[in-house]
Amino acid sequence: xxxxxxxxxxxxxxxxxxxxxxxxxxxIVVFMCVExxxxxxxxxxxxxxxxxxxxxxxxxxxxxxxxxxxEVVVGLAIIMSIYRTRRSASVDDANLLKY
Amino acid sequence: xxEVPDLSFAALAPLLLVLGAACLGVxxxxxxxxxxRHPVQVAIALVGTGGALVATLLLAGTHEVTAxxxxxxxxxxxxxxxxxxxxxxxxxxxxxxxxxxPARSAFVVSAAVPAGSPRDRELVTTPRVQTEVxxxxxxxxxxxxxxxxxxxLLIMFVALEVLSLPLYLISGMARxxxxxxxxxxxxxxxxxxFASAFFLYGLALVYGATGSVRxxxxxxxxxxxxGDVLLVLGLALLVVGLLFKxxxxxxxxxxxDVYQGAPTPVTAFMAACTKVAAFGAILRLLYVAFGTxxxxxxxxxxxxxxxxxxxxAVLGLTQTDLKRMLAYSSVAHAGFLLTGVLGLGxxxxxxxxxxTMFYLLTYGLTTLGAFAVLTLVRDGDGEATHLSQWAGxxxxxxxxxxxxxxxxxxxAGIPLTAGFTGKFAVFRAAIExxxxxxxxxxxxxxxxxxxxxxxxxxxxYFSEPVADGxxxxxxxxxxxxxxxxxxxxxxxxxxxxxxxxELAEQAxxxxx
Numbered sequence: 001x002x003x004x005x006x007x008x009x010x011x012x013x014x015x016x017x018x019x020x021x022x023x024x025x026x027x028i029v030v031f032m033c034v035e036x037x038x039x040x041x042x043x044x045x046x047x048x049x050x051x052x053x054x055x056x057x058x059x060x061x062x063x064x065x066x067x068x069x070x071e072v073v074v075g076l077a078i079i080m081s082i083y084r085t086r087r088s089a090s091v092d093d094a095n096l097l098k099y
Numbered sequence: 100x101x102e103v104p105d106l107s108f109a110a111l112a113p114l115l116l117v118l119g120a121a122c123l124g125v126x127x128x129x130x131x132x133x134x135x136r137h138p139v140q141v142a143i144a145l146v147g148t149g150g151a152l153v154a155t156l157l158l159a160g161t162h163e164v165t166a167x168x169x170x171x172x173x174x175x176x177x178x179x180x181x182x183x184x185x186x187x188x189x190x191x192x193x194x195x196x197x198x199x200x201p202a203r204s205a206f207v208v209s210a211a212v213p214a215g216s217p218r219d220r221e222l223v224t225t226p227r228v229q230t231e232v233x234x235x236x237x238x239x240x241x242x243x244x245x246x247x248x249x250x251x252l253l254i255m256f257v258a259l260e261v262l263s264l265p266l267y268l269i270s271g272m273a274r275x276x277x278x279x280x281x282x283x284x285x286x287x288x289x290x291x292x293f294a295s296a297f298f299l300y301g302l303a304l305v306y307g308a309t310g311s312v313r314x315x316x317x318x319x320x321x322x323x324x325x326g327d328v329l330l331v332l333g334l335a336l337l338v339v340g341l342l343f344k345x346x347x348x349x350x351x352x353x354x355x356d357v358y359q360g361a362p363t364p365v366t367a368f369m370a371a372c373t374k375v376a377a378f379g380a381i382l383r384l385l386y387v388a389f390g391t392x393x394x395x396x397x398x399x400x401x402x403x404x405x406x407x408x409x410x411x412a413v414l415g416l417t418q419t420d421l422k423r424m425l426a427y428s429s430v431a432h433a434g435f436l437l438t439g440v441l442g443l444g445x446x447x448x449x450x451x452x453x454x455t456m457f458y459l460l461t462y463g464l465t466t467l468g469a470f471a472v473l474t475l476v477r478d479g480d481g482e483a484t485h486l487s488q489w490a491g492x493x494x495x496x497x498x499x500x501x502x503x504x505x506x507x508x509x510x511a512g513i514p515l516t517a518g519f520t521g522k523f524a525v526f527r528a529a530i531e532x533x534x535x536x537x538x539x540x541x542x543x544x545x546x547x548x549x550x551x552x553x554x555x556x557x558x559x560y561f562s563e564p565v566a567d568g569x570x571x572x573x574x575x576x577x578x579x580x581x582x583x584x585x586x587x588x589x590x591x592x593x594x595x596x597x598x599x600x601e602l603a604e605q606a607x608x609x610x611x
Contacts, residue, residue, distance in 0.1 A: 007307075014300055021293050030289055037296035041303050048307035057306060060253055064299060067260045071292055074264045078271055078288050082281040084213040091289070094282040097356040 006047040013040035027079045027089045031072075038068045104167030110158065111165065111172075113151040113180050114248070117187075118241040120147020124234030133227070140233040141195045147237055148188040151244065155181040162610045164250060168313055171250035171383075174606035178456050179247040179379040183372050186463045187240035189581050190368035193471055194232055198575035200274065200481070204228040205362045205474070207274045214277035223274065232272060235265035236368065243372055247379030250387070252302045252312035252337070255380055259298065259344065262376060263291050266369060270361035275481035283360025290343070290353045298340025304333030314388040321391045331395050337384060338396065345377035346426075347403055347433040348410035355418075358426035363482055366422060367470030370429050371463035378436055378459055382452060386443060387609050400437055404537060408434030408544035415551045421473060421484045424551060425466065428510055431548050432462050435525060438541050442528025449532050453607035454524035457600055461509070461517035461592050468585030469506040471578055475499055476569050483569035489555065491564030496571040500559045502586055507556055509589045511549040517592035524600065 013036055020033030042061040049057025083089045108115070120143050127139055155177045162173050197203045206229045208222040242262030249255035271284025306312050308330035309320035320330075339350065346354040358366045385396055411431025418424040439458055443451030476483050476492065476499065483489070493500040509516035522545065526538045574582065592599060 014296075017296070018293075021289070027285060027289065031292070034289070034292045034296055037293075038299060041296070041299045044300070044303040045306065048303065051307065052310040054310060056312070057303075060302075060306070060312070063253060063257065067257065070260065070264060074267055075288050075292065078267060078281070078284045081210060081213075081271065082285050085215060085278060085281060091285070094285055096279050096282055097286070097360050 003047050003051050006043060010040040010043040010047065013037075013043070025090050025092050027082075027091050030091060031075050031079065035068060035072070038064055104169075105165065107163060107165040107172075110161055110163055111170070112154040112158070113177075113184065114241060114244055116150040116154060117147045117184065117237060117244060120144060120150075121234050121237035121241055123147075124237055128231060128234060136230045137195075137197075137228050140230040141191065144191045144233045144237045145188055148184045148191060148240055151240075152181055152184040152188065155184060159606075162608065164610060168315075169251040169254045170245075170248050171314075171387075171610050172248060173610035174608040175379070175382065175452060175456065176248040178603060178606035179375055179459070180244045182375050182456075182460050182463060183240060183243045183247070186371045186375065186467060187236070187243075187368070189467055189584060190364060190372065191233065191236060192577040192581050193364035193367055193467075193474070194236060196364070196474065196575055196578045197228070199474060199477065199572040199578065202226075202274055205274055205364055206232050206269075206272045207277060207280075210272050214281065219277070229272070232269050232365075235269050239263075239265040239269075239368075240372065243376035246376045247383070249380065249383070250314050252305065252314070252317075252384075252388075255384070256295070256299060256302060259295055259340070259380075262373070263295065263344075266365075266373070267291060269365050270357055270369070272365075273360070273362040276360075279360040280362065281360075283357045286360075287353055287357045294340050294343035294350070297336045297343075301333045301336030301338075301340060304329050304336065306333075308333060314383065317388040318391060321389070330392075334389055334392075334395055335399070338381070338399065341377055341381045341384065342403060345374060345381060345433050345436075346430055347437065348407040348430050349403075351407070351410065351430045351433075354430055355423045355426040358429070359420060359422045359484075363422070363470055363474045367467050370425070370470060371467040374429065374433070374436075375459045375463055378440070378455060382440060382443075382455060383609060385440065386452070397441065400441055401534070401537060404434045404437035404441065405540050406434075407431065407437065408541055412544040412547040415548060418551070419486045421486060421489070421555070422470075424486075424555075425469060425473075425510075428548065428552070429466065431544060432466075432510075434544065435522060435541055436462070438529040438534065438537050439525030441534050441537065442525060442530075442532050444532060449528055450524070450604065450607075451528040451532065452609075453600070453603040454521075454528040456607065457596075457603040458521035458525050460599070460603075461521040461589070464585045464588045464592070465506050465509040465516075465518060468582060468589060469503065469510065471581045471585065472499060472503045472506065474578065475572050475574055477572050478569040486555070486558065488565065488569050490558050490562035491568070492558075492571070493560040495564055495568070499571050502582060503559065504556050505586055505589060507552040509593065511552040512545055513549075515590075515593045517589045517596070520593055520596040520600070 017037035273280035415427035439455035
């Protein structure tokens with residue numbers, strides 16, 4: 001089994017996440033797409049750890065998970081606060097700041 | 100058996116002081132009674148950042164790689180850490196200002212109460228203040244100081260998040276105009292998380308290409324003349340993540356919205372300190388890890404610098420809000436800073452590093468001062484940032500107008516101010532490296548940008564005051580200190596920059 005399948009899968013997941021961030025309108029869904037991107041990075045890291053025969057990549061994947069967890073805490077708090085005020089989590093409704 | 104990495108506590112002292120102060124701040128928040136919290140938190144944050152500033156100055160001349168190779172404590176790191184700690188301490192002072200707003204603070208009492216609810220209207224006028232911002236800001240300062248010393252892409256990523264997460268939160272905590280502030284926080288958070296995902300994917304690709312994330316190992320494994328697609332792709336993604344933080348066009352779209360929506364002291368903090376941290380990391384990544392592979396990134400940075408200068412200068416012209424205008428000015432300045440980045444040769448020759456560090460210091464001081472002046476001019480609804488409200492300010496409050504004029508002239512780069520010396524240094528460095536077309540564009544962009552700075556000055560001095568115009572508040576001690584320090588430094592670095600320039604030149608060494 002070659003490792004390139006895993007890398008291609010990770011690249012596809014990353015692209016789906018990136019496209020999702022750009023086209024989806026709900027802040028929670030946008031945020032989930034960011035998380036998908038982070039997890040595709042984890043897959044890439046673990047695959048490269050296997051390919052290079054080191055454990056660094058696996059350890060880095062743990063770091064990424066911890067940081068992603070911290071990001072969820074901060075992100076959901078911010079999205080909650082705007083949702084409670086506006087009764088909507090759509091990023092199109094948040095349009096007071098513009099040119 | 101895992102070996103314990105060798106830690107040099109002396110070299111880490113600045114970081115330990117700031118992060119220690121932040122942890123202590125969290126404990127104070129949990130255990131101290133509410134009425135003593137504000138002075139205690141301010142004192143802890145100031146002692147932490149001030150102590151870090153002193154510690155970096157004492158460490159001057161250190162060149163070592165510590166913490167198992169993850170941190171590089173060298174001249175450049177220490178100079179930038181000192182800059183961040185100093186500007187951070189000044190920002191904390193701005194946060195602590197209590198006499199300008201009738202509500203006694205720029206920060207919301209309880210961020211969890213929905214904006215506009217009856218409870219929120221009740222809380223707007225209470226003299227209670229919220230003190231969580233101080234530990235959060237101190238964590239952000241600690242993350243920034245770690246960011247410029249990171250010798251390892253993983254540490255760089257962790258530092259990026261440590262500096263970003265508190266910033267996302269505190270930009271949503273304005274006391275007035277809470278909807279704008281919350282919207283700024285959501286935009287900053289979503290785009291920031293998006294950008295750090297790019298940085299992280301770049302990290303993974305570089306790891307795959309070289310088998311390591313240590314900057315020196317990446318340099319040793321460097322691309323051999325065009326073969327290594329993974330490495331170059333990884334570099335591009337890493338640079339995108341960092342350029343986002345530095346608000347370089349075309350990755351600047353969050354900047355005006357967040358700068359306008361965030362509480363003004365927080366905007367000042369972001370504009371000054373985040374810029375220093377992001378450029379410190381960009382310089383280290385490009386020169387320590389990819390210095391031998393200049394051909395991969397030089398054209399990219401060249402193009403981005405031009406785009407950033409042009410976008411910042413041209414869109415700045417159309418703004419009617421002063422905070423937005425200063426945000427576009429920050430985009431243009433990011434472009435000028437990139438000319439300095441290009442003024443460093445791959446082998447470390449040329450004066451680009453010293454010039455960029457000096458520019459970061461002058462820009463940080465000037466922009467911090469300009470935002471501090473913005474907090475003074477107020478109407479019934481908080482700060483009056485619309486351009487038309489500033490008409491005739493020179494007649495109403497000559498001193499405020501004079502100080503603002505000084506900062507605007509410095510941002511425009513007029514001689515005898517710090518802005519001129521900084522611009523001169525980065526342009527000279529870029530010309531020495533043969534990037535004169537870039538400098539021509541930079542000069543044209545400066546001329547365009549000067550127009551919108553001068554427009555504000557003309558408006559302040561040569562227009563009739565509007566009938567029910569804003570009032571100019573009398574600043575308390577903290578803001579007065581900030582304005583005095585930044586104005587003096589802006590003048591001093593313009594008239595007698597020799598000593599600081601020399602310091603920057605001596606510090607301009609990366610240890611690999």
